[in-house]
Amino acid sequence: RKEVEQDPGPFNVPEGATVAFNCTYSNSASQSFFWYRQDCRKEPKLLMSVYSSGNEDGRFTAQLNRASQYISLLIRDSKLSDSATYLCVVNSFSSGSARQLTFGSGTQLTVLP
Amino acid sequence: GAVVSQHPSWVICKSGTSVKIECRSLDFQATTMFWYRQFPKQSLMLMATSNEGSKATYEQGVEKDKFLINHASLTLSTLTVTSAHPEDSSFYICSAGPYEQYFGPGTRLTVT
Numbered sequence: 001r002k003e004v005e006q007d008p009g010p011f012n013v014p015e016g017a018t019v020a021f022n023c024t025y026s027n028s029a030s031q032s033f034f035w036y037r038q039d040c041r042k043e044p045k046l047l048m049s050v051y052s053s054g055n056e057d058g059r060f061t062a063q064l065n066r067a068s069q070y071i072s073l074l075i076r077d078s079k080l081s082d083s084a085t086y087l088c089v090v091n092s093f094s095s096g097s098a099r100q101l102t103f104g105s106g107t108q109l110t111v112l113p
Numbered sequence: 114g115a116v117v118s119q120h121p122s123w124v125i126c127k128s129g130t131s132v133k134i135e136c137r138s139l140d141f142q143a144t145t146m147f148w149y150r151q152f153p154k155q156s157l158m159l160m161a162t163s164n165e166g167s168k169a170t171y172e173q174g175v176e177k178d179k180f181l182i183n184h185a186s187l188t189l190s191t192l193t194v195t196s197a198h199p200e201d202s203s204f205y206i207c208s209a210g211p212y213e214q215y216f217g218p219g220t221r222l223t224v225t
Contacts, residue, residue, distance in 0.1 A: 034213065043206050043216040044157065087156065100147065101214055105156040 023088030
């Protein structure tokens with residue numbers, strides 16, 4: 001079983017649609033959770049951290065359920081510029097304070113005009 | 114957010130040669146940096162953890178003698194791909210950060 005599993009996708013949605021991505025992780029000791037987006041042939045960029053209480057950043061809402069080891073990302077009113085691969089990322093601690101990240105395989109989103 | 118740079122952004126080399134990739138933290142000090150590799154249509158795979166002033170920690174299956182890592186200062190880590198072969202062609206990305214990890218822009222290596 002993979003440490004971090006995501007919806008395989010791809011998701012093709014019209015502009016303005018709401019789309020949800022799901023992710024599960026296997027290490028119950030994981031401490032921090034993130035969503036990154038990666039554009040084609042570019043590096044991943046942090047979209048948002050995910051907190052137990054749930055958090056929202058504009059059109060993006062992230063949820064974490066520690067009991068189920070489940071993370072979600074909701075995108076409302078999707079824009080063409082949201083087209084990217086979304087990576088569910090979970091940390092495991094390395095030495096010191098740095099974070100060693102484990103990446104899901106990513107879910108590709110294409111927003112259609 | 115924190116800024117991480119990488120150099121070069123792309124490189125083409127002949128089989129058997131060595132290539133050095135630099136990763137720098139520009140506005141913070143990084144005692145630890147991470148090196149990843151990403152093949153087309155696959156996710157990032159951690160190769161090694163680079164520790165300032167000590168040996169790198171390599172993930173299972175990554176040859177430490179082939180992928181040499183040097184973290185000589187708090188702002189610079191280098192990855193050298195020695196005796197590169199076409200199967201080493203990939204997108205190499207480093208990351209560092211005081212809390213969240215920020216990624217360098219990546220280096221696209223093509224070995225001919």
